Amino acid sequence: MAAEAYSAAREQGQDPVLAVMRITGHSRRKSLRLIASARDAGLLSPRHARR
Template identity: 70%
Template sequence: MPLLPPWFHVRLTFGDGAVVDARAVVSEGRITIGDLSAGPPAPPDGHTAPADFAGPARHRARPSWPRGREGRRLVAEAYRAAQSEGRDPVLAVMRETGRSRRRSLRLVAAARDAGLLPPRHNRH
């Protein structure tokens, strides 16, 4: 049975109190990391860290978007700018607002209803 190289415990401690622990082995001139874990920075003023520090986020961050007339005006501007540059206007609204395609289409429809964009189809 071959002799396994020894594992080493490595700890990196940062100025804010955050730590990274790793188990590593050096074999044939290469470093291999076995386990890796990280801890939160130390809380300020000696308070305890919140329990949900590592909990999954419930909402994705997206830019705040004004409601009402101002929001419809900004949607119309983004839509027309993308259209004039030959880009996908709905995708431009999605990027600008941080909303899904369905929600962006609703915002575009609201801008059309407000008269800020021309009708989608010319009806005779």
């Protein structure tokens, strides 16, 4: 759910973290943790390219 909201907000040019906060009702810190766990699960692309 968080990954879908994050991706949709990025495509629309909106703040993805704020979109996750709206959907989940969690604070910014908890939303960032959800986004990080979605990245770890492979649902989102990595934040930085590995060298």
